[in-house]
Amino acid sequence: MKMSGGVEWAVHCCVALTGVTEPVPAATLARLNDVSMSYLAKQMQALARAGLVRSVQGKSGGYVLTRPAAEISVLDIVLAIEGREPQFVCTEVRQRGPLAASPEDCLRACAVHRAMLAAEQAWRTSLAGVSVADLVATVDRDSGPDVLSRVRGWLVSPTS
Amino acid sequence: MKMSGGVEWAVHCCVALTGVTEPVPAATLARLNDVSMSYLAKQMQALARAGLVRSVQGKSGGYVLTRPAAEISVLDIVLAIEGREPQFVCTEVRQRGPLAASPEDCLRACAVHRAMLAAEQAWRTSLAGVSVADLVATVDRDSGPDVLSRVRGWLVSPTS
DNA sequence: CAAACTCGGATTGATGTTGTCCGAGTTCAA
DNA sequence: TTGAACTCGGACAACATCAATCCGAGTTTG
Numbered sequence: 001m002k003m004s005g006g007v008e009w010a011v012h013c014c015v016a017l018t019g020v021t022e023p024v025p026a027a028t029l030a031r032l033n034d035v036s037m038s039y040l041a042k043q044m045q046a047l048a049r050a051g052l053v054r055s056v057q058g059k060s061g062g063y064v065l066t067r068p069a070a071e072i073s074v075l076d077i078v079l080a081i082e083g084r085e086p087q088f089v090c091t092e093v094r095q096r097g098p099l100a101a102s103p104e105d106c107l108r109a110c111a112v113h114r115a116m117l118a119a120e121q122a123w124r125t126s127l128a129g130v131s132v133a134d135l136v137a138t139v140d141r142d143s144g145p146d147v148l149s150r151v152r153g154w155l156v157s158p159t160s
Numbered sequence: 161m162k163m164s165g166g167v168e169w170a171v172h173c174c175v176a177l178t179g180v181t182e183p184v185p186a187a188t189l190a191r192l193n194d195v196s197m198s199y200l201a202k203q204m205q206a207l208a209r210a211g212l213v214r215s216v217q218g219k220s221g222g223y224v225l226t227r228p229a230a231e232i233s234v235l236d237i238v239l240a241i242e243g244r245e246p247q248f249v250c251t252e253v254r255q256r257g258p259l260a261a262s263p264e265d266c267l268r269a270c271a272v273h274r275a276m277l278a279a280e281q282a283w284r285t286s287l288a289g290v291s292v293a294d295l296v297a298t299v300d301r302d303s304g305p306d307v308l309s310r311v312r313g314w315l316v317s318p319t320s
Numbered sequence: 321c322a323a324a325c326t327c328g329g330a331t332t333g334a335t336g337t338t339g340t341c342c343g344a345g346t347t348c349a350a
Numbered sequence: 351t352t353g354a355a356c357t358c359g360g361a362c363a364a365c366a367t368c369a370a371t372c373c374g375a376g377t378t379t380g
Contacts, residue, residue: 001242002336003161003276004368005251011272012253025326034256039370045328058378061326074275082161091165093172096194098320099311101303111298112171115234116163119286126279138271143261151259160258162367164337185357198340205359218347221357 006043007081009035013044014052014077014132015139016151018069023062024155031158032151043081050080069136075127088116166203167241169195173204174212174237174292175299176311178229183222184315191318192311203241210240229296235287248276 013029026044030037044063047053052072053063065072090113094101109117139148173189186204190197204223208215212232213223225232250273254261269277299308 001161001163001247002245002249002368003247005249006369008248008251008253008272015272023326027326032257032259033253035253036370038372041327042329042370048327055327056378057326057328057376059323059325059380060378063327074272074279085162087161087163088168089162089165091168093168093193093195097192098318099192099314101307105303108302111295111302112168112175112234114298115287115290115295118290119234119283122286123279123283126282127275130275130278135271135275138274142268142271143265147261154259158258162337166338183357187357196339199338201358202339202360208358215358216347217345217357217359219349219354219356220347223358 001087003078004082006039006046007078009033009040010043010047010077010081011074011132011135013040013063014047014065014069014072015135015148016155017053017063017065018132018136019148019152020155021064022156023056023060023064025062028062028155028158031160032154046080047077050076052076052080068133070131070133072132073128074130074132074135075124077132078127086117087120088113090116161247163238164242166199166206167238169193169200170203170207170237170241171234171292171295173200173223174207174225174229174232175295175308176315177213177223177225178292178296179308179312180315181224182316183216183220183224185222188222188315188318191320192314207237207240210236212236212240228293230291230293232292233288234290234292234295235284237292238287246277247280248273250276 012033016029016032017024026041027037029044030040033040044053044055048055048063051066054066055061055063090110092106092110094110095103095106136148172193176189176192177184186201187197189204190200193200204213204215207213208223211226214226215221215223250270252266252270254270255263255266296308
């Protein structure tokens with residue numbers, strides 16, 4: 001029930017990529033966050049497979065956001081990294097054992113399953129309501145707009 | 161990000177234990193659901209450690225609910241099995257790398273962290289709003305009250 | 321055209337979950 | 351009182367998934 005640590009990196013990378021038009025290599029993003037370059041590359045590949053970023057190969061290649069930040073929700077990123085399978089899988093215990101219910105009585109999901117689905121839906125709705133643009137606005141409000149500006153400038157021409 | 165399969169068994173066991181005053185052994189609960197006896201015992205131990213059920217040892221021992229079903233939420237069971245650690249752990253990437261923010265600028269949780277916390281809170285709130293008594297009522301409404309009655313009777317004197 | 325730089329997937333090690341086992345303790349009955 | 355059977359409880363392996371790494375395929379650029 002623990003979320004993959006790569007999700008945090010992926011979200012931070014998406015925030016940093018806002019406002020940058022040139023492709024940014026995975027190695028640059030890794031140095032910015034001081035994390036493993038190879039492993040962050042794996043997360044960026046997952047984002048590319050999900051269509052959130054576009055990968056550009058070649059000498060001055062890297063990753064670019066495919067959509068405006070306002071159209072990328074945190075849920076999109078989480079699903080791209082963690083996968084689309086629901087967190088709770090019902091094994092239909094009511095159809096097993098000596099008092100098994102008949103399959104025709106189990107057309108609707110069982111009560112336990114429905115409670116879990118509702119909770120997961122609430123979770124997804126909350127994440128879907130926050131976009132990368134919202135995160136950018138929050139950071140600007142908290143720490144000032146110059147923080148992200150410096151990050152974007154560093155991504156274009158990294159020093160060190 | 162996948163929920164432990166033992167959670168499903170634990171919730172079903174709590175539902176089955178409602179209305180039963182005598183202790184029910186783990187072996188009986190395992191046969192009812194046709195699952196591994198030893199592994200279900202592990203889940204029941206976790207419930208006992210969390211104080212949701214009381215374990216009675218000896219010849220006619222077993223497990224009994226400690227509280228009325230209306231006072232046991234699904235969240236209580238999930239936390240007892242999965243643990244109380246939050247699903248998202250912030251590693252404070254903003255304080256790392258060449259553009260690291262100073263610690264005094266990080267007194268409040270970062271925007272990413274807050275979004276994740278809000279989603280997890282929504283998930284917990286949804287689970288906390290469903291009690292075991294609610295699940296019992298739902299099953300009674302869906303399949304009729306005799307289904308759970310037969311289960312309770314079987315738990316007291318199992319055949320086969 | 322060649323060289324350098326990029327992404328992409330296949331490979332290995334660490335961590336947590338799933339499943340199993342046997343010993344400590346308690347209750348019941350003789 | 352004594353014994354025996356039955357219970358829980360924690361310690362023990364097997365499996366799967368996550369974390370981290372490496373090298374090859376492809377592209378751009380000079």
